[in-house]
Amino acid sequence: MENLVKENKYILDVKDLKVSYHTYAGEVQSVRGVSFKVDRGEVLAIVGESGCGKSVTARSIMSLIQAPQGEIKKGSKIFFNGEDVLAYNKKQIRKFRGGDCAMIFQDALTSLNPTMKIGKQIMENLIIHRNMNKKEAKEEAIKILKSVGIPNAEKRIDQYPHEFSGGMRQRAMIAIAVACEPKILIADEPTTALDVTIQAQILELINELKDRLNTAVILITHDFGVVAGMADKIAVMYAGQIIESGEKRDIFYNPKYPYTWALLNSVPKLEWKGKQLLDTIKGTPPDLIAPPKGCAFAARCKYCMNICLEEEPKEYSFENSQQAKCWLYSEEMPEGMLNEILEDKKNE
Incomplete structure (x- = not known):
């Protein structure tokens, strides 16, 4: 009965995560x-x-926050299949990290071990998490390299990371991440510094793996083009907080938060034919050593009100589970003023 209850829960449920x-x-x-x-x-x-806390959130899920410099605060909860990852012992963490949850890091060149052959780095996971012997692990590693689109895998398995191109290194990183068929895959800007063609191939590969293994994917990026092609849901982060979340269509076509408006306005449009300038978000993010007591985006927001500077907004809910933390949707906000602001946004 206990297993049945756990199976009905979300595969990953992060609650009130705080990291310093x-x-x-x-x-x-x-x-x-x-x-x-x-x-x-x-x-x-x-x-x-950059700097809003996306990668730190991902590393927290993987229990990669290094003490004493890094600290996951008390009260933070990360549930995997109903079990709190932060309460795991070393043996459980080892099984979870790489086995149940895997991560594709941002820069493959610095994340891969330069002194180990690619094949050995894949085989390590197979030996530890799938209890294979060396011969079985090598055969499986070759199959995995082929599955991620690396040609001549029998030869490539004995090469070092510096012998791979940027796109091939990223594919090797994916091979290491999916070797144990994880239930959660975290992709931290997996297409950074890759050309457009290779980007498309990498994203298609992640999608294929997700469909084949029914894996939950957390995609960390600042590229809305990538988001449009892959995401089901979107969480917008600013200054260490999720300030808006919802279904992809709602975030793209009916965003609620001024920061989300600004992000979407900074993306070039297909219908542009002239030399239009991209919109920029003026100002700088707040200092998180001393975060503002009100809304973190207030100093950069053109719709800032006095209360935004004094008090942190609560989370307001809309249709289709969309949520946003913004005082514009307060019950005390005059409806005419809100409509005027929304009309102004449409005309931008």
């Missing part, structure tokens, strides 16, 4: 109360500008 880094300048509050859920076979895209 202790530096000489003070405590940097990198992640400030992040919550989200991911189901089997679902793709959640976490978007936001």
